Amino acid sequence: MSEHIDTTTSEVHHVTRYAVDQDHYINEGCIWQKGVPFDIPYGVITPKAEECENLLVLVCVSGSAVSFCTIRLEPTWMHLGEVSGIAAAMTEAAKRFIRGELHGIEDLYKVIGRKERSLWADQRGHLSPGFDRLEGYVFYTTLYGKSLELISAPIKFNNNPSFRSDDLDKIFYQIAWKAVVEHSLSGVTDKNGNGIGDHLD
Template structure:
């Protein structure tokens, strides 16, 4: 059975994910039963009941079987690949850097980082409210990594941000863990750029970009290591955004992208990310959050369809051939100007404040006429909406004052 048909069936029946959604799904057992009749192979344990965990697993299994080598055509990066069997063992190889002491990790990186920077990057605790952040990621994360410090500067903060990034797979959480530890494909060649600083300095947060075939364990290894040295750290996973690769073929016209189609593509991504984020949030309560970049881009696309993105000419450059489009290539890299939107999402999620509240000029540089002030204002509004409406961002704003509700403590009342 075609995997995309299965995903669309999930969407049609209204199945969603999360603690509140799971309760709703339990009440909607009849809907799951209808899916079970249509896709009996999804019932892994053959108990006659289909759970949403089984639904996700079946969708991913069918997706992997249907993609194969063909799934890489025209996308520029591998989407189906082999992973070292060592990931299935209880422990990494004993020579893994993560098992060394903090001083040993520092010395290990010092040997390979000669002339490339300090063995340990550290920052005194900022007195301006800034968080000290480390991160890994690929080209989908780079726009936000570039603009978030500029946005923070506009908000009166000097943003400490230390990253280890790479293109495509080389920026994924799994790849960077292998590279930093000197294990599997990097056996004997450790490059603990982040591990050295995490183990020998103080940090408040770590950020990640998603990649194909992600699994919770590719993130939990980083989380466990960070919490060992910085117990108060929190972790933020971007959920990217809808891509053309989700479609059977590239549409001939941008008219294909209606609100309904965009919602379906977004829900499909949400289903895929649920298999990673849900177990992590359960394993690390109050520690793991989503950077809702996907919802922000879907909202932006809907704004464009309504004619509410001044200066933006198209949805997808590969289809409409317009330079100023939301997405610029087959893989789905952001079009010009949208690095601001991603940066605003990063800022809003980490700091629990709407970028709409920033009064000072943000030093983006570059073209001073595009994005225009009116478009920039819409980007800020979209970012805050995406962040406050996502159940896994950790941010709510019920009183619409632009500040995370959890940050607002009621004033102490004196006795009459």
């Protein structure tokens, strides 16, 4: 599953600088190479299953020194943080599906089971139409520090016919809030359980 697409130039800063003469020097060990679009796979933020479970690691990613040069930039760090929150929400949605709590969802992967109402459209992690709003809910709850459950009226998007259930949508509100308050980097906590971030109370 891909979690980020990037095109950043690969820049490995020089390791050593040699003086050639009084006015000139040579940098050694640097790489400045224009990049091509590439994926950062989901696996770089997940430890090996046999070593640790239920953990997403955003900074100490599994990558080479060269690949880390493109990951280490602030926009990429921010996106990895956002993606990890969405990944936590998607994982919770999958768990609820397996427990039979997502009524109306027929399968996990549309590409595998060929069921129209599946959580994921493909094996790369793209959510099916209508279910992609879960990403938006995670973003909203992180940005505003409030659970969508506090909004009484149904949230209208584009009236996607593949997503008809208000009950399912409310479950997604819960999933998004849970993912955000349990994410240590979101800055949102809800110790009293009122659906409002503690920093806003």
